[in-house]
Amino acid sequence: xxxxxxxxxxxxxxxxxxxxxxxxxxxxxxxxxxxxxxxxxxxxxxxxxxxxxxxxxxxxxxxxxxxxxxxxxxxxxxxxxxxxxxxxxxxxxxxxxxxxxxxxxxxxxxxxxxxxxxxxxxxxxxxxxxxxxxxxxxxxxxxxxxxxxxxxxxxxxxxxxxxxxxxxxxxxxxxxxxxxxxxxxxxxxxxxxxxxxxxxxxxxxxxxxxxxxxxxxxxxxxxxxxxxxxxxxxxxxxxxxxxxxxxxxxxxxxxxxxxxxxxxxxxxxxxxxxxxxxxxxxxxxxxxx
Ligand SMILES: Nc1ncnc2c1ncn2[C@@H]1O[C@H](COP(=O)(O)OS(=O)(=O)O)[C@@H](OP(=O)(O)O)[C@H]1O
Ligand SMILES: Nc1ncnc2c1ncn2[C@@H]1O[C@H](COP(=O)(O)OP(=O)(O)O)[C@@H](O)[C@H]1O
Numbered sequence: 234x235x236x237x238x239x240x241x242x243x244x245x246x247x248x249x250x251x252x253x254x255x256x257x258x259x260x261x262x263x264x265x266x267x268x269x270x271x272x273x274x275x276x277x278x279x280x281x282x283x284x285x286x287x288x289x290x291x292x293x294x295x296x297x298x299x300x301x302x303x304x305x306x307x308x309x310x311x312x313x314x315x316x317x318x319x320x321x322x323x324x325x326x327x328x329x330x331x332x333x334x335x336x337x338x339x340x341x342x343x344x345x346x347x348x349x350x351x352x353x354x355x356x357x358x359x360x361x362x363x364x365x366x367x368x369x370x371x372x373x374x375x376x377x378x379x380x381x382x383x384x385x386x387x388x389x390x391x392x393x394x395x396x397x398x399x400x401x402x403x404x405x406x407x408x409x410x411x412x413x414x415x416x417x418x419x420x421x422x423x424x425x426x427x428x429x430x431x432x433x434x435x436x437x438x439x440x441x442x443x444x445x446x447x448x449x450x451x452x453x454x455x456x457x458x459x460x461x462x463x464x465x466x467x468x469x470x471x472x473x474x475x476x477x478x479x480x481x482x483x484x485x486x487x488x489x490x491x492x493x494x495x496x497x498x499x500x501x502x503x504x505x506x507x508x509x510x511x512x513x514x515x516x517x518x519x520x521x522x
Contacts, residue, residue: 335522337417343374344519345414347407347439348510350423351432351486352449353478354464355456357503358423361449361493364507365421374520377413379406381424394475400431407435414443419519427483442517447510448489453478455495 316324338344348365350358362378369376384406385392392398403426413420426432436444456478457465468476475481491513493506501509514520 334415334417338522341375341417342522343417343419344443344522345417346419346443346445346514346519347410347414347435348419348421348445348447348514349410349426349432349435350421350447350449351426351489352451353453353456353483354425354476355459355461356449356451357493357495357506358425358449360503361447361506361510362421362423364503365510368504368507368511369419372520374419375417376419376421379410379413379420379422379424381406381426384409384424394477394481396428399425399427403428403431403435407438410435411438414439419514425477425483427477427481429484429486432486445491445510445513445517446486446489447491447493448486449495450485450492451495451500452497455497455500 316326319325334345348362350362352358359378359380359382362380366376366378381402385402388409389402389405392402403424406422406424410420410422422435426435432446436446438444460466464473464476465479467473468479477483491510493501493509495501511520
């Protein structure tokens with residue numbers, strides 16, 4: 234569920250494209266100033282819209298309808314105040330400010346985005362994240378690393394490694410990364426993030442193109458041979474249960490923007506890997522406002 238209460242149908246990616254506007258790639262969903270949604274449905278499929286907990290379905294064949302927000306209330310001056318229900322938060326309202334992302338980006342001459350590094354434990358996520366941050370720093374670009382291990386020391390200390398807690402871990406880091414990107418920062422998130430759906434949910438939080446997935450394509454045998462924290466050994470000995478790659482799944486990304494491959498006897502250095510990410514950011518215009 235996103236900020237305006239639209240619930241995407243599985244398989245349809247919802248993408249925020251501007252103030253109160255969303256797109257599934259082919260169609261635009263707008264929130265009008267006075268609290269209306271105008272929805273242009275796609276042909277041959279349904280888009281479900283959840284307004285204040287009441288499910289509405291937009292039918293196939295390009296049907297078009299307006300929905301009045303069920304939870305819109307009249308303000309004191311008679312104007313709708315566009316209060317919304319978001320998750321468990323009732324009667325909340327988005328507050329806009331005239332200083333926006335583009336103003337912040339101009340100040341620091343770069344574009345905010347999220348570089349999401351996924352891979353097995355020991356695949357080199359943190360090392361590449363750090364190398365990338367160093368290169369960006371040398372080039373006068375502002376970045377910030379959200380490392381799964383580190384975030385679990387604070388914000389996410391209440392979460393375990395069972396699937397639903399990993400999902401919540403990814404969701405929270407995705408939301409924080411989104412804020413950094415909105416601040417104009419190049420946010421580097423490095424988490425195992427083993428489930429495709431959790432990664433894709435983070436992608437859907439960001440404007441198109443601003444979520445850049447980097448897959449550390451490093452075989453388990455290399456990660457296990459590195460084992461810098463001794464966790465694989467503990468997992469093999471049965472002393473850690475549900476360890477990713479041993480007795481817990483890792484779903485390989487199928488369509489990452491960047492793949493950093495490491496094979497036995499053929500592995501680029503962390504710096505070379507980070508340079509590949511830099512070239513991508515440069516080509517896509519993220520290193521200038
Ligand atoms: N059961 C289990 N499975 C995987 N990893 C485990 C587990 N228990 C502890 N650790 C340590 O936690 C680090 C991964 O945390 P993440 O937040 O990135 O994981 S996840 O994205 O929620 O799956 C991971 O750090 P990295 O090695 O940096 O990936 C491990 O050191
Ligand atoms: N490209 C690389 N080539 C060789 N060793 C690497 C490379 N990247 C990382 N390492 C080493 O692998 C180990 C795990 O790296 P780390 O960044 O902690 O992985 P992760 O964050 O994915 O758990 C560390 O000892 C690190 O020095």
